[in-house]
Amino acid sequence: MTEKPDYAICHAYTTLKSQDDLKFFVQLSCELTGFNEVDLYGTGQVLTYYQIITDYLDKKDAKLATLFSGLSSTLFSSQNETYLHKLINGHGQPAKVAASLIKLWYLGQWYNPDNANDTMIPSSQSYISGLVWTAIHAHPQGAKQQGFGAWSFPPLSEDQGQA
């Protein structure tokens, strides 16, 4: 198990390489998750996750911007989709890193790209912020209570749920 750093006090500002780096991380995260910048910043997890991925890549002397250098700066373009599709269906390092990053955003849980058994949830907040709960029109189990009796009402229909 990786030792769990104290993400509650986020050191990301000190490890922050540059604003450009962070911007790239957020854009890549949007492309990989299907959620927009506001959604991602709204989780409060951007800096924590940025630090996790940077810590991991630093040990390998790698950089996010290099691994995904074909990404254009237009958000959610079909060009980006085709590019990522190819990368993710490949077997290289970018595919593994992308998969871990998607899981981190969706589940609030980090899986070491080199060893899936090496996993941790950085904090209660990251668990609660998992995007999966929004995607499935529910709420994180054990948080964001919906209120007495909410469960007896019909679930959100698909079009109501679209962002």
Add this chain to the structure above:
Amino acid sequence: MRQINHHEALSKHYQIIIVGSGFAGSILAKELSGKNYSVLVVEAGTGDALSFGQHLDYVDRYRTATIKIPNAPFPNCSNAPQPMETDVEPVPKGGVSAKGYFVQTGPYPFASTFTRRVGGTSLHWFGSCPRMVPDDFAMRSVYGVAVDWPIDYDFLQPFYEKAEREIGVSANVQDQQYLGIHFSPGYVYPMERIPQSYLDGWFSKGLANMRVDELGEPVMVRSIPQARNSIPNPRFDGGEGFTPKGAVGDPSIGQRCMGNSSCLPICPVQARYNSLKTLQHANVDLLTKTVVSKLDIDPDNGRIRGLECKVWRDDRSADFEAIYLKADTFILAANAIQNATLLLASGACKSSGQLGRNLMDHPAILSWGLAPEAIGAFRGPGLTSTLVNYRNGKFRRERAGFVLEIGNWGWNWPFNDPNDTTIRMIDEQHAFGRQLRDSLTDMVPRQVRIDMMTEQLPSDANRVEISPDWRDALGNFRPVLQYNVDDYSKQGMVFARDFGSKVFKHLGIADETTFDPSSYGYFDWKGNGYVWQGVGHIAGTHRMGTDRHNSVVDRWQRAWDHENLYVTGCGSMPTLGTSNPTITMAALCFATATRF
């Protein structure tokens, strides 16, 4: 309740010592101290009984646990060890599986667990509180199998009412009057039933025209009584009403179930009952981190003279101080497996030869699938309704009864969902971006899981034993378990699974169930594979009966062999029927309290 240290405990004389602070221990502590007895509760595990901060720490542990098993919020501790679901594995033929606390000798592993901490397993139980059906108490007379209880439904009736008040059960009487279950005139539960889930309604509507095969009757989907706070019933207690019990340490919250969808393992607002709600109001002393290791028995008259205990300080060290606690009367409430282990370690309760035997659970068989439309999975309490037709019937001569539970949390059981599905989409389908999001939106809200919780009959061969070869860090005996699931239950499960498939078909649910041959509960029935799973209903190890030759305790849970010893909990139950056992066990404890 006052939490004290062992120096103070040793300096005082107590009339009654209770071992364990779960349901049985807490209820008896409150009842007996209410009758002005001086009572000490001795608890093996650690914990601060009144701290809301500690509860929040547990919630935090749950949220950050990468595997969300029932014991996830409650750390294991080597001085008062507890079984963990993650330790359950197939038992090698002729060998043992001992990687967890239990020493499993097979042929199957015993798959259910408990918690050893202040509050016991009440910290993580689910909260389902159905009564037993009257025939459950007379399996031998009515169906020619197993044994009869020394008591019947009507004996227990007034004690059920007391238990439902103390635990705070939400239900409507008219929903619960089926298969012979009846109530005293004018009775109402303390709180109105918990609203049924959208899924329950969808099931009821979809199954309205379905008939139950051999019984030829319409299906009965009924709200299940639950120990979670709902709207108080103003007609309760002859018009006195009922005040729900909120969280221990912060009663302003938890006054209603707020839909946190995590009753098991932990309700963040404590709208789901735990035994500390009872213990906090008991005028008793509580001594924690004190493991009772042995009862000291007077060889002349069988009376218990005292308890040999080990007081530990720190989980990182096996250092302990040995103390000896005296009282007039002793009550074991350490749960079915620990009660038996302790009595075996003490050479107690030998007359019947039944001690440690008849270990039971409710083996459950699952079916899961995808509904044709979103049914709102992962919202609300985990279980709000059950299909109850097969809880009783003539078929019980040959095969086990079962209750069909309609799960509200999709494939959270048997998987770790929604995680597992998400991971599968990412790793296997290489989904990402909008497509991943849409796939999850489409699929997970359609997830349905039912489980058929099946009766297990008592058997001599299913038992708790001890051996000098197997001890824990403090040198106390570990439970050595022998466990099998017999053809009566297997036949019940095979029928139940088939019935579950019919229900799915009727509702247009695409069945996605698979039974993995490497699972601990795998079995073959006429060429088809099935898997059962444990559900935590540990019972039967010190059963009650009519005399010292057929049972360990009498109807009041008093040990036949030791006149100042009571052995309480689900271990006293001679048979288990198809109901979650705690409300019945709590009723037995209220009956016990009348002997004082």
